[in-house]
Amino acid sequence: MGTVAVQGLCKSFGKVQALDGVTLDVPDGSFFVVLGPSGAGKTTTLRAIAGLDKLDAGSVRLDGRDATADAPAERDLAMVFQNYALYPRHTAYENIASPLRARRCSAAEIAAAVERMSSLLHIERLLQRRPAQLSGGEMQRVALARALVRRPRAFLMDEPLTNLDLKLRVEMRTELTRIHRSLGATFLYVTNDQVEALSMADQVAVLKEGKVQQVGTPTEVYERPANQWVAGFVGSPPISLLPCHAEGDRLIGAQGWTLPRPRWTTAEDGRPLLLGLRAEDMSVERRGHASLSGELYGLEPLGDRTVVDVRVGTEILKVKARPTVTGTPGEQLQVTVDLDRAHLFDADTGLSLSEAGR
Amino acid sequence: MAVSVDEAVSTGPARDRTPPARRFGGRGRSVLEVALLTALAVVMLFPVLWMIETSIKENRDVYAVPAEFFGFTVTMDHFKDVFVAPDGGRSDLSVAFLNSAVVAGVSTLLATVLGVPAAWAYSRFAVRAKKDQLFFILSTRFMPPVVVVIPIFLMYRQLGLIDSKLGLILIYTAFNVPFTIWMMKGFVDEVPAEYEDAAMLDGYTRLQAFWRYTLPLLVPGIAATAVFALIFSWNEFVFAIFLTSSDDVRTAPPAIAGLIGGTTTDWGLVAAASVVFALPVLVFAYLVRKHLIAGVTLGAVRR
Ligand SMILES: Nc1ncnc2c1ncn2[C@@H]1O[C@H](COP(=O)(O)OP(=O)(O)OP(=O)(O)O)[C@@H](O)[C@H]1O
Numbered sequence: 045m046g047t048v049a050v051q052g053l054c055k056s057f058g059k060v061q062a063l064d065g066v067t068l069d070v071p072d073g074s075f076f077v078v079l080g081p082s083g084a085g086k087t088t089t090l091r092a093i094a095g096l097d098k099l100d101a102g103s104v105r106l107d108g109r110d111a112t113a114d115a116p117a118e119r120d121l122a123m124v125f126q127n128y129a130l131y132p133r134h135t136a137y138e139n140i141a142s143p144l145r146a147r148r149c150s151a152a153e154i155a156a157a158v159e160r161m162s163s164l165l166h167i168e169r170l171l172q173r174r175p176a177q178l179s180g181g182e183m184q185r186v187a188l189a190r191a192l193v194r195r196p197r198a199f200l201m202d203e204p205l206t207n208l209d210l211k212l213r214v215e216m217r218t219e220l221t222r223i224h225r226s227l228g229a230t231f232l233y234v235t236n237d238q239v240e241a242l243s244m245a246d247q248v249a250v251l252k253e254g255k256v257q258q259v260g261t262p263t264e265v266y267e268r269p270a271n272q273w274v275a276g277f278v279g280s281p282p283i284s285l286l287p288c289h290a291e292g293d294r295l296i297g298a299q300g301w302t303l304p305r306p307r308w309t310t311a312e313d314g315r316p317l318l319l320g321l322r323a324e325d326m327s328v329e330r331r332g333h334a335s336l337s338g339e340l341y342g343l344e345p346l347g348d349r350t351v352v353d354v355r356v357g358t359e360i361l362k363v364k365a366r367p368t369v370t371g372t373p374g375e376q377l378q379v380t381v382d383l384d385r386a387h388l389f390d391a392d393t394g395l396s397l398s399e400a401g402r
Numbered sequence: 403m404a405v406s407v408d409e410a411v412s413t414g415p416a417r418d419r420t421p422p423a424r425r426f427g428g429r430g431r432s433v434l435e436v437a438l439l440t441a442l443a444v445v446m447l448f449p450v451l452w453m454i455e456t457s458i459k460e461n462r463d464v465y466a467v468p469a470e471f472f473g474f475t476v477t478m479d480h481f482k483d484v485f486v487a488p489d490g491g492r493s494d495l496s497v498a499f500l501n502s503a504v505v506a507g508v509s510t511l512l513a514t515v516l517g518v519p520a521a522w523a524y525s526r527f528a529v530r531a532k533k534d535q536l537f538f539i540l541s542t543r544f545m546p547p548v549v550v551v552i553p554i555f556l557m558y559r560q561l562g563l564i565d566s567k568l569g570l571i572l573i574y575t576a577f578n579v580p581f582t583i584w585m586m587k588g589f590v591d592e593v594p595a596e597y598e599d600a601a602m603l604d605g606y607t608r609l610q611a612f613w614r615y616t617l618p619l620l621v622p623g624i625a626a627t628a629v630f631a632l633i634f635s636w637n638e639f640v641f642a643i644f645l646t647s648s649d650d651v652r653t654a655p656p657a658i659a660g661l662i663g664g665t666t667t668d669w670g671l672v673a674a675a676s677v678v679f680a681l682p683v684l685v686f687a688y689l690v691r692k693h694l695i696a697g698v699t700l701g702a703v704r705r
């Protein structure tokens with residue numbers, strides 16, 4: 045068993061409200077990712093769950109039992125700290141062995157466990173070094189090993205892959221997902237990298253300024269963002285947002301364009317809206333009849349695809365195109381929009397208006 | 403001071419490392435600095451040299467006019483007199499030195515044992531009115547001992563602590579705990595709290611986490627702080643002379659002072675006793691000199 049449920053967590057540091065009613069329900073055995081930008085309160089959330097900081101309000105339940113007042117050691121959790129927190133006077137080996145020593149495991153057990161972890165994380169060569177003699181990425185792997193070396197109720201991981209180079213990060217992503225599956229353990233994983241969140245998570249909670257914006261599967265969060273902010277934060281290149289309003293069966297853009305009003309929206313006429321279009325839900329053509337017209341603003345070749353920036357009035361649309369696409373800035377372009385996959389948000393509240401009819 | 407001497411006499415590339423703000427003028431200034439520092443050193447060290455000379459002179463040479471700097475007969479008799487009584491037993495002075503060692507050692511130990519955990523708590527936990535509490539703790543050190551010695555004398559008389567080593571140990575501990583808290587808080591602040599957090603998640607209690615992972619990192623700071631406390635207790639004079647009277651309780655400072663006066667003063671004995679008295683301080687300061695500088699610059703000055 046390993047469920048973690050937090051309810052209404054509040055925590056402020058002086059004037060900064062770091063957590064403002066965070067409620068999360070992490071099911072047993074899930075890979076649960078908390079995704080949010082820097083300063084969103086991700087670390088604060090993990091520290092609250094681990095019992096390291098005193099909360100202003102809210103409760104933490106572990107395996108259904110109220111653990112809000114328990115000491116960290118009683119909670120049976122393991123944590124990878126964002127800044128590693130490796131013991132500076134101890135070798136990597138001793139760092140990894142520490143959780144087992146605290147639980148009075150035998151020397152043979154410890155040696156076997158440390159060896160297993162170090163081969164899993166490719167740090168066999170580093171075991172006799174001290175943290176000061178390790179690179180950032182190596183320290184991060186030692187910190188991971190220290191957490192994974194035992195079988196706690198749940199693993200808390202605070203951006204454990206941010207300091208690795210891209211190749212190692214992708215490798216470790218796969219590795220962590222594999223470890224998660226083979227252990228069947230609960231992972232509560234914090235990151236500001238949406239690719240990590242979307243590729244690894246069973247469930248994602250999007251956090252902003254201490255408030256949970258949306259909880260759902262990666263597909264749900266990507267395909268049906270609860271509000272304008274989530275839509276903008278999740279997805280790369282970011283979603284394009286165009287101001288507009290509904291009028292009868294049409295959408296009138298602030299930049300002068302007109303599109304058929306999507307069937308699924310319930311927005312009343314004249315209300316300020318934002319039309320959200322993902323890069324892959326649009327395509328560019330040189331001529332022919334299309335939904336929006338604009339001019340080429342710039343090209344971002346990314347290897348496997350090229351992002352075409354199209355200027356419509358004063359707004360820039362980011363459109364995904366084949367990597368072979370070419371063009372000169374200022375050239376006239378037509379953009380075709382897949383309106384069934386578009387999003388509409390209330391411009392005032394930011395809330396999605398797409399849910400109702402879909 | 404050691405640092406500025408090094409900087410003043412070093413030339414070439416080493417000089418270029420001096421930050422611009424501390425560097426005024428060119429080489430001529432550096433010569434002036436050397437001259438001033440030398441003069442200062444002579445003024446400061448002359449009494450020490452005089453004391454050492456007196457301690458190894460025969461008594462008639464001590465009173466010779468004009469004074470002899472060189473060419474006197476060297477004798478170790480005064481040092482023997484410090485430790486051995488004329489009848490061959492233990493001298494009063496040697497008992498006083500022993501008392502000083504016990505009083506200074508035990509009070510320093512107590513101050514460290516009490517002060518280090520307190521400093522840790524002030525550094526790590528949200529204590530209500532922390533700044534005010536810390537200021538209050540420090541303010542007890544502002545007071546000159548003479549101000550409180552009379553009330554303490556009266557209190558001690560009621561409690562039966564007059565003329566006892568325990569009495570001195572308690573008062574020195576009371577004076578050293580605030581100092582230890584202040585020094586050590588600076589050192590604890592330098593050790594990231596995350597080590598303890600990690601240890602608690604490993605399965606240790608908070609105290610175990612402190613003991614296993616924070617305390618070892620504090621050892622240099624503790625050593626520096628303890629030496630300061632030790633030197634304070636070793637040198638302390640006012641409380642010692644007011645609160646003790648018998649020879650088997652007296653510490654060295656009042657005992658040495660007691661040698662002066664009366665009809666004749668054995669200056670050779672006074673000088674020898676002073677040399678013996680100064681030695682432990684010098685040795686300790688030398689042993690922890692690295693930490694002393696670190697302690698002063700890093701521990702006490704920060705925040
Ligand atoms: N000890 C503290 N004292 C004061 N403010 C703090 C403290 N810890 C966090 N905060 C503030 O609380 C907010 C949330 O911080 P937190 O560390 O949880 O962010 P985060 O989501 O982990 O960010 P990052 O991705 O940069 O690590 C921030 O505004 C931060 O400045």
Ligand SMILES: [Mg+2]
Binds near residue numbers: 086087088126202
């Ligand atoms: Mg963080």
